[in-house]
Amino acid sequence: MNNTQFANLQTTLEELTFVQLKRLRQHIEDMISSNHVGKAIAVHEEGVAECAHCGSQEFTKYGTTARGQQRYKCKVCGRTFNSLTGTPLSGMKKQDKWHQYSEGMWFTAKIREAASELGINVKTAWRWRHQLLSKPRQRKPSELHGIIEADETFINESFKGKRQLERPSRKRGVKSHDIPKVPVMLALDRNGAVTHCVLQRNTREELEKSLAPVLTPESVLCTDGNLSYQTIVKNLPFELDHKRLIAIDNQRVIDGIYHIQTLNNWMMRWKQWLRQFNGVGTDYLDNYIAWFRQMEQSQKDDSWVVLAL
Numbered sequence: 508m509n510n511t512q513f514a515n516l517q518t519t520l521e522e523l524t525f526v527q528l529k530r531l532r533q534h535i536e537d538m539i540s541s542n543h544v545g546k547a548i549a550v551h552e553e554g555v556a557e558c559a560h561c562g563s564q565e566f567t568k569y570g571t572t573a574r575g576q577q578r579y580k581c582k583v584c585g586r587t588f589n590s591l592t593g594t595p596l597s598g599m600k601k602q603d604k605w606h607q608y609s610e611g612m613w614f615t616a617k618i619r620e621a622a623s624e625l626g627i628n629v630k631t632a633w634r635w636r637h638q639l640l641s642k643p644r645q646r647k648p649s650e651l652h653g654i655i656e657a658d659e660t661f662i663n664e665s666f667k668g669k670r671q672l673e674r675p676s677r678k679r680g681v682k683s684h685d686i687p688k689v690p691v692m693l694a695l696d697r698n699g700a701v702t703h704c705v706l707q708r709n710t711r712e713e714l715e716k717s718l719a720p721v722l723t724p725e726s727v728l729c730t731d732g733n734l735s736y737q738t739i740v741k742n743l744p745f746e747l748d749h750k751r752l753i754a755i756d757n758q759r760v761i762d763g764i765y766h767i768q769t770l771n772n773w774m775m776r777w778k779q780w781l782r783q784f785n786g787v788g789t790d791y792l793d794n795y796i797a798w799f800r801q802m803e804q805s806q807k808d809d810s811w812v813v814l815a816l
């Protein structure tokens with residue numbers, strides 16, 4: 508369409524009624540959505556290298572799916588698959604709504620609002636959220652370098668999202684210090700790599716299992732005074748410079764650069780963002796860290812549909 512035609516189209520739009528405009532907006536959003544998602548899937552499709560079921564590289568094209576996607580048939584196991592088989596997107600129906608839903612994940616976390624706006628039910632919206640987060644959750648740096656900050660934080664245990672409660676639900680008015688806390692290990696380096704681990708128990712062993720593998724020689728580890736970190740550093744197969752920032756001495760920064768404030772600020776932003784959910788189920792805590800981590804690292808126009816592939 509050339510510029511004149513486009514200008515004419517805009518003039519014509521002025522004749523529309525309010526209701527027609529709203530219908531048009533919905534239509535345009537659907538079009539953008541299927542374009543965007545379609546593009547992401549097409550790019551992903553180019554990378555199909557093996558059978559989603561058995562991993563064999565011997566497969567042929569085999570018609571298309573109802574959604575118009577290329578289908579393949581494996582010569583070894585005989586099963587069919589498409590480029591989304593085995594990805595979190597394959598379980599999500601209503602492809603035309605994905606883009607809009609995924610856009611919403613940057614701005615509001617209110618599942619009911621998202622559901623009613625898109626005309627999907629709350630359970631579906633909830634399932635999509637966690638499906639879209641399953642890949643970002645696994646996308647953790649395997650190593651941290653340079654100045655590394657590590658710390659633990661504690662989040663109230665919650666059975667939200669569980670079908671059956673393992674114990675009677677808490678009565679209102681229970682004091683916050685009576686609620687069991689779930690320990691979370693967080694570590695980052697100054698290059699922007701962030702990793703985390705939801706721990707089963709608050710023990711040195713658990714902390715070590717999640718932190719030691721990401722530590723690298725010639726780095727400097729900054730922690731608080733927790734003695735566990737001393738043992739973790741001692742147990743490493745290499746020498747590691749360890750700076751303990753002991754708050755009681757009021758010595759929050761060593762040599763002007765060694766501190767854990769980058770991490771503490773990160774945690775503060777995360778906890779503030781987390782507040783909107785009014786408590787998150789412990790089983791899903793991992794996803795809510797990954798979600799925030801991804802938002803801090805991506806651009807706002809990155810689609811969660813693309814991030815989920």
Ligand SMILES: [Zn+2]
Pocket residue numbers: 558559560561562563581582583584585586
């Ligand atoms: Zn196969």
